[in-house]
Amino acid sequence: MSIAPDPIAAVAEGLGxxxxxxxxxxxxxxxxxxxxxKPILVExxxxxxxxxLSRAIAAWLGLPLHRLQCHxxxxxxxxxxxxxxxxxxxxxxxxxxxxAPMLGDAPGLGPALKALExxxxxxxxxxxxxxxxxxxALREPRGCVLLIDEIDKSDxxxxxxxxxxxADHAVTIPELGTIRAAVPPLVLLxxxxxxxxxxxxxxxxxHLFIGLPSPxxxxxxxxxxxxxxxxxxxxxxxxxxHGLRALDLKKLPSISETIDWARALTLLHTExxxxxxxxxxxxxxxxxxxxISAAQPALAGLAFxxxxxxxxxxxxxx
Amino acid sequence: MSxxxxxxxxxxxxxxxxxxxxxxxxxxxxxAALVGPGDGTDLRDTLALVCAKSADEKRLFEDVxxxxxxxxxxxxxKLPAVEERGAGGEAQGGGGGSxxxxxxxxxxxxxxxxxxxxxxxxxxxxxxxxFTQTNALARRMLDRMGLAALEAEIAANADPRLREGLDMLxxxxxxxxxxxxxxxxxxxxxxxREYMLRRARLAAISPRERARLASLTRAMAKKLATRHSRRRxxxxxxxxxxxxxxxxxxxxxxxxxxxxxxxTRVARPRLVVFCDISGSVAALSGxxxxxxxxxxxxxxxxxxxxxxxxxxxxTTTLKAPDAEAAIARILAEHGNGSSNYGTxxxxxxxxxxIDRHTTVVIxxxxxxxxxxxRVDALEDIARRxxxxxxxxxxxxxxxxxxxxxxxxxxxxxxxxRPCRTLDxxxxxxxGLLLLHRA
Numbered sequence: 001m002s003i004a005p006d007p008i009a010a011v012a013e014g015l016g017x018x019x020x021x022x023x024x025x026x027x028x029x030x031x032x033x034x035x036x037x038k039p040i041l042v043e044x045x046x047x048x049x050x051x052x053l054s055r056a057i058a059a060w061l062g063l064p065l066h067r068l069q070c071h072x073x074x075x076x077x078x079x080x081x082x083x084x085x086x087x088x089x090x091x092x093x094x095x096x097x098x099x100a101p102m103l104g105d106a107p108g109l110g111p112a113l114k115a116l117e118x119x120x121x122x123x124x125x126x127x128x129x130x131x132x133x134x135x136x137a138l139r140e141p142r143g144c145v146l147l148i149d150e151i152d153k154s155d156x157x158x159x160x161x162x163x164x165x166x167a168d169h170a171v172t173i174p175e176l177g178t179i180r181a182a183v184p185p186l187v188l189l190x191x192x193x194x195x196x197x198x199x200x201x202x203x204x205x206x207h208l209f210i211g212l213p214s215p216x217x218x219x220x221x222x223x224x225x226x227x228x229x230x231x232x233x234x235x236x237x238x239x240x241x242h243g244l245r246a247l248d249l250k251k252l253p254s255i256s257e258t259i260d261w262a263r264a265l266t267l268l269h270t271e272x273x274x275x276x277x278x279x280x281x282x283x284x285x286x287x288x289x290x291x292i293s294a295a296q297p298a299l300a301g302l303a304f305x306x307x308x309x310x311x312x313x314x315x316x317x318x
Numbered sequence: 319m320s321x322x323x324x325x326x327x328x329x330x331x332x333x334x335x336x337x338x339x340x341x342x343x344x345x346x347x348x349x350a351a352l353v354g355p356g357d358g359t360d361l362r363d364t365l366a367l368v369c370a371k372s373a374d375e376k377r378l379f380e381d382v383x384x385x386x387x388x389x390x391x392x393x394x395x396k397l398p399a400v401e402e403r404g405a406g407g408e409a410q411g412g413g414g415g416s417x418x419x420x421x422x423x424x425x426x427x428x429x430x431x432x433x434x435x436x437x438x439x440x441x442x443x444x445x446x447x448x449f450t451q452t453n454a455l456a457r458r459m460l461d462r463m464g465l466a467a468l469e470a471e472i473a474a475n476a477d478p479r480l481r482e483g484l485d486m487l488x489x490x491x492x493x494x495x496x497x498x499x500x501x502x503x504x505x506x507x508x509x510x511r512e513y514m515l516r517r518a519r520l521a522a523i524s525p526r527e528r529a530r531l532a533s534l535t536r537a538m539a540k541k542l543a544t545r546h547s548r549r550r551x552x553x554x555x556x557x558x559x560x561x562x563x564x565x566x567x568x569x570x571x572x573x574x575x576x577x578x579x580x581x582t583r584v585a586r587p588r589l590v591v592f593c594d595i596s597g598s599v600a601a602l603s604g605x606x607x608x609x610x611x612x613x614x615x616x617x618x619x620x621x622x623x624x625x626x627x628x629x630x631x632x633t634t635t636l637k638a639p640d641a642e643a644a645i646a647r648i649l650a651e652h653g654n655g656s657s658n659y660g661t662x663x664x665x666x667x668x669x670x671x672i673d674r675h676t677t678v679v680i681x682x683x684x685x686x687x688x689x690x691x692r693v694d695a696l697e698d699i700a701r702r703x704x705x706x707x708x709x710x711x712x713x714x715x716x717x718x719x720x721x722x723x724x725x726x727x728x729x730x731x732x733x734x735r736p737c738r739t740l741d742x743x744x745x746x747x748x749g750l751l752l753l754h755r756a
Contacts, residue, residue, distance in 0.1 A: 008353075008360065025363045032349055032367060043373070202371040203339055209373050 020056030021221045029208040039166050039187035044210035047254030050190040054147040067147045068133040070154035082130045088123050124175040143183030152194040159201050166204050215242045216316040222262050229266055235310035236273045237262050243302040253285040260284050275300040331382045333505035336375045418464045419471045422483030437462040443498040447506045456491040516741045520602045538744050539612030546751045587677045590621040590670050594682030596657040602711050604645050606681055611641040625662035626655040659686035663695040678703045683712050684724040691723040700730040709737040709746055
């Protein structure tokens with residue numbers, strides 16, 4: 001029996017080449033999304049690499065990335081398309097002299113109106129259309145990666161508007177008709193769980209939850225981002241962060257904070273963690289005053305423990 | 319993995335509380351075919367991606383998945399002992415008789431498992447609904463496996479191994495029946511429990527049920543919220559809004575191209591609740607506050623006061639994101655002492671923002687421990703508010719007995735209704751929102 005190449009591992013490896021270390025569930029989600037042509041809804045705490053994932057996918061597939069940042073009050077004209085009013089106005093002014101003689105020949109109101117009708121479509125053509133991220137994504141000839149970031153920040157009405165796009169990869173513009181994507185884009189939506197998303201939207205998506213990573217995984221991620229980091233320091237950092245996350249904090253440090261901290265420590269030419277050093281650089285990891293004061297008493301112990309465990313040479317917990 | 323067992327798995331997941339639609343079921347089949355069985359982890363993750371749409375649902379689904387595939391895992395605890403004896407039996411050249419007895423004597427564990435699985439399928443074990451059916455199901459499974467023959471064999475041949483094997487089989491059949499109950503019986507029994515909870519007296523709820531009841535409360539509030547939030551304006555058909563039409567057509571020198579009709583705006587009520595949190599009424603007050611908090615945008619503005627002796631404004635405390643914790647804190651902080659309706663009402667009338675758009679909801683038993691009832695304060699509130707609704711956790715027959723001042727308060731309330739269970743609470747709040755519309 002021959003062993004078929006594992007397509008999911010291939011996805012993970014492809015993402016790995018762009019510097020994004022994907023766990024197996026992430027690679028699996030991407031594999032399914034490609035074959036079932038369904039959007040992925042990515043949920044998880046802030047800073048675990050939700051946005052980064054779509055960048056990595058775009059780089060891996062060699063496709064352009066279109067990003068729509070959601071916010072309260074986002075509407076169709078910002079997300080989909082807008083007419084270039086200024087340009088339309090300017091052109092009518094410039095062409096005024098040309099239009100007048102053409103209409104002047106027409107006898108009476110009826111024929112003049114008929115003659116004018118021929119022009120009006122001219123001003124509502126693609127030339128005067130300003131494509132916003134969603135429309136731009138649909139019109140990519142080779143397909144693309146479309147990232148709809150922080151969908152939970154948008155209004156519920158916008159969520160309903162997205163349904164047509166997500167299900168049929170098409171949008172309808174009254175003046176032009178339905179625009180369908182030649183190659184369906186790979187859609188990713190991210191959410192921080194600010195509000196509960198509608199069932200209709202969730203039903204159309206694959207739901208991927210990215211949590212905080214295990215120490216072994218996090219070490220791989222940091223090593224991929226900072227290739228020059230000494231192994232001993234890396235192990236200490238990862239174990240320390242893991243211990244810190246067990247504390248009762250308002251905002252747990254996520255991967256992006258780990259990377260920032262590791263970068264800062266390498267810039268300082270640190271070789272080993274010490275309680276003083278941690279205390280001085282803690283504001284990189286914790287962003288709330290209450291969290292910093294809550295963590296203070298535990299720092300010395302955590303730093304010592306991380307240093308001791310890192311030196312045993314045992315493999316990191318997966 | 320066959321399609322039918324995949325469907326059974328999804329049915330079990332649905333019973334456990336994962337919401338899976340028909341479209342998602344179809345997709346799950348497609349995705350499972352794409353990924354293949356693999357080592358199980360991939361399949362689990364695939365189905366979780368397609369079917370479970372929140373972190374909680376994913377956890378539920380993973381539990382069901384591991385329970386569903388439990389019997390196919392090797393290393394059951396009793397296996398080695400039986401096998402040793404089985405090996406001995408073979409050496410003696412024993413065996414024969416009924417198939418079941420032979421399998422026990424030979425220690426054919428795989429064969430026994432297969433027979434059990436076949437029996438479970440034949441007896442439709444997945445149809446089990448209530449725990450009272452467990453024994454009967456286990457017995458039917460054993461009968462189908464050939465229990466009668468095995469018992470006859472035991473009567474004839476007093477081999478202790480057969481007797482032990484029978485005991486083991488009994489335990490296994492029972493475990494299998496229980497597993498099916500846990501997987502497939504959940505839906506019905508949850509529904510039954512929910513039904514009972516909605517009709518249970520809130521004052522007598524055990525702390526164990528409290529979390530469930532809280533989530534039930536939130537679900538009910540959400541349902542009410544969607545029902546009442548749909549229409550903001552109700553058109554009065556055919557009546558022309560002259561002023562609006564003129565204003566709208568100003569651009570055409572007032573020539574009415576576009577008509578405007580009159581509409582009634584559906585007002586979102588301003589609610590001010592005033593809750594007795596002494597003794598037995600406390601639990602009910604907690605649920606009322608949670609209910610109103612979960613209504614969200616349907617209520618324009620929610621003011622909340624609690625009292626035992628003095629009225630205390632808890633509006634800001636209640637605005638915390640975790641309402642349940644906030645309510646528990648309020649009850650713990652202010653919930654001691656006996657109630658005095660007189661002073662509390664006077665304080666409430668003084669401090670609360672009550673205007674003609676406000677609905678005032680008072681929750682309490684109206685038992686002021688023989689202190690002056692201060693009916694004048696209630697009259698003042700009723701005059702200023704749009705309406706006054708009183709919810710009383712006592713049965714109407716008890717109003718007016720002992721130290722209850724209800725009959726004296728009653729004339730000032732637009733509505734006065736008993737409210738003891740979650741169902742009654744829902745109906746009361748529903749009525750409240752409807753009243754406001756009229």
